[in-house]
Amino acid sequence: MVNLPILLGLAAHASAVCTRPQLQAAADAYLTALTSGTPSTLPLATTVNYIENEVLVDIHTGILSTPMKLSFNRTLLDTTDCAAFLELNAASNPHPYVLHTRLALTPTTNQINTLDAVISDAGDWIFNATSHLNYTRSESWDPIPESQRDSRAVIKAAADAYLDQWGSPNMSVPLGTPCARLEGGMYTGASNPSANTCAMGAFPQPLHVAKRRYVIDEVLGGVGVLNNFPWLEASIVNGSTPSSNLVRVQGGLIRYIHEVTICVTRMCGR
Known part of the structure; x- marks a missing residue:
């Protein structure tokens, strides 16, 4: 096996x-x-x-x-x-x-x-492919000038801090201003683009994001992190749920976050 x-x-x-x-x-x-x-x-x-x-x-x-x-x-x-x-x-x-x-x-x-x-497809967390398409198309992911690129360590640490905060709500996360989060088909940057910082409130209980698999691109300031989200519902695999986060980092600060999360029940029972 x-x-x-x-x-x-x-x-x-x-x-x-x-x-x-x-x-x-x-x-x-x-x-x-x-x-x-x-x-x-x-x-x-x-x-x-x-x-x-x-x-x-x-x-x-x-x-x-x-x-x-x-x-x-x-x-x-x-x-x-x-x-x-x-x-x-x-x-x-x-x-x-x-x-x-x-x-x-x-x-x-x-x-x-x-x-x-x-x-992800219909029934997964806040799934809306049309909204996702409109918002992701609107973002700028142009290559970062070589002299301004962050190191792999800085890019990875920024993404890890964002995910680690789910288990430690008081820890510091290098969120830029503005910062936009595309979660399924919902876009936080649409409400107040000039002030949005992607800040999140605490979850009902601390959550540890496991099985992180990274792809880091210094040219785009991007990191993709496939992971296992410990969602509070009946699970697909081993007590948690397939998930992924795509993060853009510029000047050490997070600019964009895209999340895709799979649900067992429609909208993860929420």
Whole structure:
């Protein structure tokens, strides 16, 4: 029997150096496979961990097996850990989706060894693919000038602080002003863009966000963090829920946060 936490841990901590063109080519191959419904076209390693919402599945029977019409995509490229993170919106698809996908590449062969996707649709937390599309399109994720880029450590620490605050409400989080959070299809930046700081109140009980798998792109100031959200409802996997956060950091401060969270019951019973 496959031990999923071990596989995810190995994927998160494996480190290898890739180039941006290598990673972009792999991301483009994934987009082609997704939109055409042909996973067989992917440059796959002999052994591939293909995961949908924290469940290991057959890549030929999962979401890649049916063509999907995409409305928008955004890609982070992590040349240090040889991984890419894709935010995908399929608002115009007959079955709308919003996906966050992490893929890892074997640099010596340019083959994909891991595909790990959080796939949300109707009934998941505040899901609205059309609203998500409108808001994510409106944001600026242009490359940051080299002299102004934050280090990997700074970008990761900012995202970790945001997630750690869910368990320690009084800890400091480097939130910028303005800051906008896209949670499902709800956008906090729409209410008062000039003053919004993405500040959150305390949860009913402290929450520990586990199984974090990172993709860090210093050029875009972005970090994608697939994780396991300890939601207060009946769970999908091991007492918690597949989730993902995409964070943009500029000058050490968080500018954007995008969250995708999967629910067992409609809207996670809320």
